[in-house]
Amino acid sequence: MDNNIDLAAIIRENFGVPGEPMNRYSPLALAFMGDSVYEIIIRSIVVQEANRPAGQLNKIKVKYVNAAAQAKIIEFLEPDLTEEELDAYKRGRNAKSYTSAKNQSVTDYRKATGLEALCGYLYLKGDLDRLIELLKKGIEVIDR
Template sequence: MNESEKIDPRELSPLALAFVGDSVLELLVRQRLVEHHRLSAGKLNAEKVKYVSAKAQFREQQLLEPLFTEDELAVFKRGRNASKASVAKHASPEEYRASTGFECLLGWLYLNGQLERVHQLFEVLWQQFEPDQK
């Protein structure tokens, strides 16, 4: 693999951005959980899943979408509309597409160096999202 040239995030596919965004969200959730809870690894994982599942990300995106800038909304929609061959076992196609769009947005922000914005959105999510709500 030739790593001499860095690829501009604007040139990446929505699914490549979602690949990164999934990890961004998971890392933020894991960090927050271990900073504030003394739980076993198994219980930490069970709590983490409440935030990073397709169903949870769908609800998180709905909570945060009113805060998206015009550019962020365009990136989210690009990710949501990316074609996927499969869907999650425990999510509807709508939930899965929206969660992919949300991951795409997080990946785009992260790769563009907009970490402050990632943290702003995550703080709103952490303060307002109810993970046990169905």
């Protein structure tokens, strides 16, 4: 792809936010960031595929943005992750969370949190190319 845009660095620079070394972010902070990054990518795809009323867009989005779908994605991607990516995923998956997903299994919820931590890690690291590469493969699994 080689069109990498480091949005996190642009934000740090323009808003005077110092950022942290990657190993200093807690797994749940990475998941917090990754949740929104994952969602904006999915919403961008859904909106650009079809200009529909918001309710219809949300129904399409939910196909990809739920713990079961995210667990399926990370299960597919896990063998292709680098050591660092696998570490970010596992830290998120194993983190003690104080919330749980409605109508989702605890296992799927933990895996989804791990995927979100991985998304947050890649975003904050400035590796959107890799994030897009992984999510493209993962989304294809859901679309099968």
